[in-house]
Amino acid sequence: DSLGFMVELLGADHPLVKQIMSGKMPEARANELIEGTKLKDVAFRKELAGGGKQAIESSTDPMIVLARLIDPKARELRKRFENEVTGVERTNYAKIARARFANEGTSVYPDATFTLRLSYGAVKGYMENGKRVTPFTTLRGLYDRAANFKYQFPYNLPPRWMEKKPAINLSTPFNFVSTDDIIGGNSGSPTINKNGELVGLIFDGNIQSLVGDFIYDESVNRAISVDVRAMREVLRKVFGANEIADQLAK
Numbered sequence: 001d002s003l004g005f006m007v008e009l010l011g012a013d014h015p016l017v018k019q020i021m022s023g024k025m026p027e028a029r030a031n032e033l034i035e036g037t038k039l040k041d042v043a044f045r046k047e048l049a050g051g052g053k054q055a056i057e058s059s060t061d062p063m064i065v066l067a068r069l070i071d072p073k074a075r076e077l078r079k080r081f082e083n084e085v086t087g088v089e090r091t092n093y094a095k096i097a098r099a100r101f102a103n104e105g106t107s108v109y110p111d112a113t114f115t116l117r118l119s120y121g122a123v124k125g126y127m128e129n130g131k132r133v134t135p136f137t138t139l140r141g142l143y144d145r146a147a148n149f150k151y152q153f154p155y156n157l158p159p160r161w162m163e164k165k166p167a168i169n170l171s172t173p174f175n176f177v178s179t180d181d182i183i184g185g186n187s188g189s190p191t192i193n194k195n196g197e198l199v200g201l202i203f204d205g206n207i208q209s210l211v212g213d214f215i216y217d218e219s220v221n222r223a224i225s226v227d228v229r230a231m232r233e234v235l236r237k238v239f240g241a242n243e244i245a246d247q248l249a250k
Contacts, residue, residue, distance in 0.1 A: 003030055019069055037063040119189075119223075121180035126208075126220045135177050139230060140170035164238045174230045176200060177222035183212030191225045198248065200225030 004026035010017050021029050038044040038061055048055050048064075056064060100108060125135040142157070143165060149155035178191070182202055191200035205212070208220040228248055235245040 001026075016069065016073055020066065033062045033066060037061055039063050117186070119180045119182055119186060121178045121223065123176055123178045124222075125177065126206075126222055128208075128220070133177075136227070137174045137176075138170060139168055139172045139174050139233065142174055143170065160238055167237045169233055169237075172229050172233045173227040175224055175226055177206065177224050179218050179221065180223040181212065181216050181221065182223045183209065183216075186223070198228050200227050201231070 003021070007017055007021065007026055012018075012021075024032065044061075048059065048061075057068070059065070123135050125133050127133070146155045146157050151157065180186075180191075180202070182189070182205060186202050187204065189202045190198055191202055193199050202223055202225050204224040206220070206222045206224065208217070209222060211217075212221060232245040232248050235241040235248070
């Protein structure tokens, strides 16, 4: 698909396209690259890494050759994009934000934009396709889901997790959702309760939160946190990291 998109966007007569496609159709060229590369071979990758820059520059592996062809143009386009698009957006976003706050004052709150920010909300489920989604999942649900898919990728669990299953309290809350509006850069932030105690760690949002750049709907928009109780349980029972678990309990 990527090769086909490149041909469609740049045109079959573009010099870079001619170099990459070697006179072949996108699907045929993609198959040729995938079947011809040795990058899936661990020994080859180690040899390549050991040889450093010189090994990469002299490699005849089709994927390495492809990367060498694309890299200069990709860097050029990235620099242009940063200067002409993201840089302009960043500058004007600040102007728009200042205008909004000048007009609306503190009645609106800012997006996270990877800056310090306190977001608030409540742990609360929601309705999806006519069914109630409860606010909490459990470690039991993790194992059940893996079993339902016969432990096949990407639902398989690491061997250590399977070995330690008998020792784990499977009723331990695993993840929970809340009405926090985290669009714009809150992933990795601690989730604290009204007493200032650590209760989780924000890491994602549900699919309904994807429109958060434009609108927030409290009825379905949810932030997802991993529960600190699951962190402590897994740290102790799966990894034996009792010291870290003790710190999370303070």
